[in-house]
Amino acid sequence: MPLAEIPLSVWRKRSQTFEFHGRTIRYWVAGQGEPLLLIHGFPTASWDWHYLWQPLAQRNLVIACDMLGFGDSAKPLDHGYCLLEQADLQQALLEHLRVEQPVHVLAHDYGDSVAQELLARHYEDRFQMASCVFLNGGLFPETHRPALVQKLLLSPLGWMIGRAFGRNAMANSFSQIFGPTTRPSESALDDFWSLIERHEGPRILHKLVAYIPQRRRLRDRWVAAMQQAEVPLRVIDGEIDPISGAHMVERYHELVPHADTVLLANIGHYPQIEAPVQVLKHYLAFRERIAGPVWELACLR
Template structure:
């Protein structure tokens, strides 16, 4: 399935603005029908979904924002970035759009953790989730294998590592986590880097990375939420991802009853850009059994 995608400049022009706790947030909305919330990963932004955006918008109302500290949204220095606050942001965006009923969620990486928090809130009566699909992400702290730069960002010298982060280092790290036959092009790397570099974004990367210990703090609550079984779930995972590939899916199958998992062979950490047609096909298949 050949998908054209959306040029980054066109994507930026389609964005809208929202004020969240005094911070400017950029968000996107398209299509009609059941609301589908797309939640991006670290360290990129909602443009990650650009290959899937239009095909999804032909069936659903698709909604996405650059979370606080990412992409074209504000990146306040000294902010205590938290996954729980990012979940608050998703709920604030839905409220801003007047969406009150059940919401479908498609998430990736860091966004998986935000989706897990929303799933837990669903069971606590604070959110209505209709379904959730997770792409590669650290659903379980015990299977998450961060790359070296992530470990360094979390270390006492993290602020120095963040200041020195560059397009060259981004390219080197992406080469390790993308599949062998689905590496990003130089143009894609330029666009990914521009999103990170916006508003001098590297200066906050060592603060954003604190999601890793936060995942450990919330681990049991989030796992229990996935085990409840009353919200349809699926994992679509790039199998050769060294961070959260086939080894993470094996753990998911151990812990989640009647686990619904799809492994994409030879695909790495970014299946929505490496194999967007496959992701779309498996997502539509999932929704056919839910709707």
């Protein structure tokens, strides 16, 4: 049975704001129960989670924000974007909401890197993480295969590429990373583009994509955190994603003890949009395993 979508116009009306380092950040909160932090990827925004939002909010206090430089949040031009600051932002949001108990995390793509940093901070007693599930993302720089547009944005001419980046370029890029039978509709592409171009977003894409070299510098710290094996982890991965598909999961099994992974056949880089029912099923199964069957039954009511 398909999950109901939340139209972007409705999603935007439900947002709230708070200030982070003098910048306005849009965030969303729903439900009650254990806190569940959803962290989106590049170059999109928290609307990526709209299919999963209501089912997860039936049992969790679900929290998400558009990170600095993304979606409807501030996109300052005179700013150096950093994954570590985005982790600070997540912690600031939780503090703003007065969340004090351990937090479950569900992350995707760029958000995986933010979640890895939060996991490292957990082991430094700077963050309390209850569990973490990663969707398709560059958990290991050696397996990450950036899309052509990302390579161009990283080049010395990246600032020009970003300013020239338009809806058609986005649609072409998405067609290469989604599964062949699960590509977004024209209407969905319009919505994705609305989020990217908001506040003149294309002019900072070359700054946001600096997360790729940042990942390389922080790789050993983050891999060591994943190898600690105290916080329950799972990977749910679209198998045919050319960026971080089955080849990334293979590396995960090589490096992470007792690796818990799920491969989704014929699904690409955005499993929460391409196959939300499957993602929800495997996420609930993970939470049931670490907390007991009552949790899953409540979520499915």
